[in-house]
Amino acid sequence: MTQVGGAAPPQVAMAAPGLEGVAVAETTIGDVRGEEGFFHYRGYNAAELARRLSFEQVWHLLSEGFLPDAGQVAAFRQRTSAMRSLPEQVARLLPELAAGEPFVPLTALRTAVSLTAGVLGLQPVMDISAEEVRQQGLVMTALAPVLVTGLYRAHRGEPLVVPDPDLGYAAAYLQMLTGRRPDPLQARAVEKYLILTMDHGFNASTFTARVITSTGADMGAALVGAIGALSGPLHGGAPSRALQTLDEIGTEERAYDYLRQKVESGDRLMGFGHRVYKTDDPRSTLLREVALELGGEQARFAEHVEQTALRVLGELKPGRRLYTNVEFYAGVVMNTAGIPREMFTPTFASSRTVGWTAAICEQAAHNRLIRPSAVYVGPTPPVPLPEGSRYA
Numbered sequence: 001m002t003q004v005g006g007a008a009p010p011q012v013a014m015a016a017p018g019l020e021g022v023a024v025a026e027t028t029i030g031d032v033r034g035e036e037g038f039f040h041y042r043g044y045n046a047a048e049l050a051r052r053l054s055f056e057q058v059w060h061l062l063s064e065g066f067l068p069d070a071g072q073v074a075a076f077r078q079r080t081s082a083m084r085s086l087p088e089q090v091a092r093l094l095p096e097l098a099a100g101e102p103f104v105p106l107t108a109l110r111t112a113v114s115l116t117a118g119v120l121g122l123q124p125v126m127d128i129s130a131e132e133v134r135q136q137g138l139v140m141t142a143l144a145p146v147l148v149t150g151l152y153r154a155h156r157g158e159p160l161v162v163p164d165p166d167l168g169y170a171a172a173y174l175q176m177l178t179g180r181r182p183d184p185l186q187a188r189a190v191e192k193y194l195i196l197t198m199d200h201g202f203n204a205s206t207f208t209a210r211v212i213t214s215t216g217a218d219m220g221a222a223l224v225g226a227i228g229a230l231s232g233p234l235h236g237g238a239p240s241r242a243l244q245t246l247d248e249i250g251t252e253e254r255a256y257d258y259l260r261q262k263v264e265s266g267d268r269l270m271g272f273g274h275r276v277y278k279t280d281d282p283r284s285t286l287l288r289e290v291a292l293e294l295g296g297e298q299a300r301f302a303e304h305v306e307q308t309a310l311r312v313l314g315e316l317k318p319g320r321r322l323y324t325n326v327e328f329y330a331g332v333v334m335n336t337a338g339i340p341r342e343m344f345t346p347t348f349a350s351s352r353t354v355g356w357t358a359a360i361c362e363q364a365a366h367n368r369l370i371r372p373s374a375v376y377v378g379p380t381p382p383v384p385l386p387e388g389s390r391y392a
């Protein structure tokens with residue numbers, strides 16, 4: 001008989017807390033180079049893609065694996081805009097999902113994505129072909145903005161808006177949200193934000209989607225898990241908090257004392273710091289540019305607060321290499337483009353669906369169940385049951 005108990009045999013290597021510095025897969029989707037302040041999608045500089053190309057071109061790159069030519073992108077735009085129609089059963093239930101106070105859009109989205117996947121009959125990825133998984137990825141990505149905006153409008157008792165068919169993803173998103181055909185400059189600003197946030201290496205929500213996919217579950221399950229991971233403020237929940245900080249500061253003169261007091265009391269400044277970037281986050285660099293291009297008092301104020309925050313962090317957290325992250329200017333850009341605050345993270349969820357579905361396809365195609373171990377540090381087993389224990 002095998003002897004059990006005592007200290008655990010050292011069979012597994014202990015990874016760093018938070019899995020920092022541990023690679024858990026190979027991928028051809030993209031990568032983040034934190035020390036260089038660079039990230040890419042399939043080898044292309046992602047900030048350059050956002051600066052120069054459309055949402056559909058980059059979506060095509062991530063989902064189909066290559067940059068489309070003019071004809072291919074036109075066909076892709078037509079194909080994916082035709083996927084924007086919600087199943088009747090889902091459209092009917094949106095008001096129920098969006099009812100109730102407080103309305104937490106990401107919570108409603110989680111439920112709506114689960115419902116949509118069920119109504120569409122998405123099968124376990126283990127039981128379908130790679131091509132079917134990819135096709136489902138396109139459908140779920142096309143439907144994400146419809147669900148996000150539909151839930152917002154349903155909560156306000158407003159009807160769903162069918163966007164003009166000639167509009168690309170970003171402009172259609174704004175029209176579905178506000179009911180108005182958007183200003184092209186604002187639509188382009190939001191498009192850049194959406195491209196910049198499609199994917200970002202092995203972030204927590206992408207990893208979650210991969211773990212769920214690795215069990216062979218359906219794409220809906222993986223997307224719901226990813227949305228859950230994104231909902232945490234340490235991941236996707238910061239842009240509205242960053243804007244809240246700007247509101248609380250109010251005037252330039254108050255910035256230094258306010259920020260210093262926050263850090264001294266142990267709080268984190270929202271929109272600063274990153275697990276991977278130890279230099280300027282290229283997303284924040286481009287979004288600062290976009291925010292200033294859009295103009296307005298808030299962008300200029302944000303720039304002042306950013307400079308002050310970096311000074312405060314330099315003084316109080318020397319050597320930690322804390323820089324502005326994507327969330328700081330994301331809030332300013334979205335706010336200026338007319339996206340309500342509670343919709344910031346859901347907007348992020350919408351564009352990140354591109355990356356999640358690409359990761360799900362890759363995981364499904366080269367699958368091995370993700371099943372790590374933990375080092376048990378409790379009382380030495382086997383612990384004897386207390387005297388007189390009995391079934392109750």
Ligand SMILES: CC(C)(COP(=O)(O)OP(=O)(O)OC[C@H]1O[C@@H](n2cnc3c(N)ncnc32)[C@H](O)[C@@H]1OP(=O)(O)O)[C@@H](O)C(=O)NCCC(=O)NCCS
Binds near residue numbers: 235263267326
């Ligand atoms: C993003 C984040 C979770 C990364 O954290 P991490 O890699 O786990 O960093 P750590 O928690 O190890 O922090 C290292 C040090 O920097 C400090 N720090 C990190 N981010 C900070 C911030 N935003 N404000 C103040 N201090 C911060 C920590 O307090 C810690 O200081 P210490 O050594 O004195 O304890 C973190 O920077 C953060 O909470 N940022 C604010 C939330 C945010 O903007 N999220 C959006 C991310 S895109």
